[in-house]
Amino acid sequence: MNQNDLFKKIKRNCYFFIRKIMLFFPNLIYSNKKHKYVFILSPPFSGSTLLNQILSSSKNVSCNNNIGTREGQTLPGVKEIIFNSNRWDKNKKLPWQRIKKIWRSHWYLKKPILLDKSTTNIMRIDDLIKTFGTSYFICLIRNPYAICEGIMRRSGKSAKDAAKFTVDCLNYQMLNIQNNENILFFSYEDLCDNTDNIINKIKNYLIELNDIDANQKFKAHNYKTKKSMYITNLNEDKIKKIQQKDLLTINNYFRDNKDLLDFFNYKLISY
Numbered sequence: 001m002n003q004n005d006l007f008k009k010i011k012r013n014c015y016f017f018i019r020k021i022m023l024f025f026p027n028l029i030y031s032n033k034k035h036k037y038v039f040i041l042s043p044p045f046s047g048s049t050l051l052n053q054i055l056s057s058s059k060n061v062s063c064n065n066n067i068g069t070r071e072g073q074t075l076p077g078v079k080e081i082i083f084n085s086n087r088w089d090k091n092k093k094l095p096w097q098r099i100k101k102i103w104r105s106h107w108y109l110k111k112p113i114l115l116d117k118s119t120t121n122i123m124r125i126d127d128l129i130k131t132f133g134t135s136y137f138i139c140l141i142r143n144p145y146a147i148c149e150g151i152m153r154r155s156g157k158s159a160k161d162a163a164k165f166t167v168d169c170l171n172y173q174m175l176n177i178q179n180n181e182n183i184l185f186f187s188y189e190d191l192c193d194n195t196d197n198i199i200n201k202i203k204n205y206l207i208e209l210n211d212i213d214a215n216q217k218f219k220a221h222n223y224k225t226k227k228s229m230y231i232t233n234l235n236e237d238k239i240k241k242i243q244q245k246d247l248l249t250i251n252n253y254f255r256d257n258k259d260l261l262d263f264f265n266y267k268l269i270s271y
Helices: 003-029 048-056 079-083 096-106 119-123 125-132 144-155 159-179 188-193 195-205 235-240 244-256 258-263
Strands: 036-041 061-063 113-117 135-141 183-187
Touching (some): 036 119, 048 061, 096 113, 096 125, 113 119, 119 125, 125 135, 144 159, 144 244, 159 244, 159 258, 188 195, 244 258
Parallel strands (some): 036 113, 036 135, 061 113, 135 183
């Protein structure tokens, strides 16, 4: 770890330590308050950070992680359990009561909505329900080619590995939608292109979110800029960045799993 990365790690850990201290006594007061747990279920690189920021614009929402990718699985104490080792192993046994305790220490318990966005939750909905009881799930999906582009560019994976991982995520999300209640599902494309409609669906899903504001700039990770920007569909530009040889590899895998693409109304593409 270089000096710059070490400084960022120390700064990050100090931020979370101070946040926990500041929340400790207020949370004692509101520890018995009735809450609604809301979990974003989404593949990586699918707009979940943007969605997290939109939901967090409500005065009724407390997100357990307000920086970076805003994932609860990267909080100190949880990162070592989930994120740092085999986090995409769906059979990995996790100490959920311990995770819940840590997450609650980072939520402001005065708020009625407690929000978590951890990408690996997409395959752990049963554990979440068992641990947190009645919960609410906002499921997000994105054009699978755009997901692949993000995986290859930001995680350094091959086209084959990116395609396989994307198909796994599509399958997880399909099963989540088919087998569970209390789910609100929409696509990244609808969120960007039909924003008002999706925002109304969110408000109808949870009345406490009736004050969310999507008409502002958000600082979500994207390849264009590190600055804040209004909600924008970046799919076309992202998909154009995929090289032809990689697209052929991706299509070979997607073609064998066309039923999943059909379920989410996505089509095979080619140059």
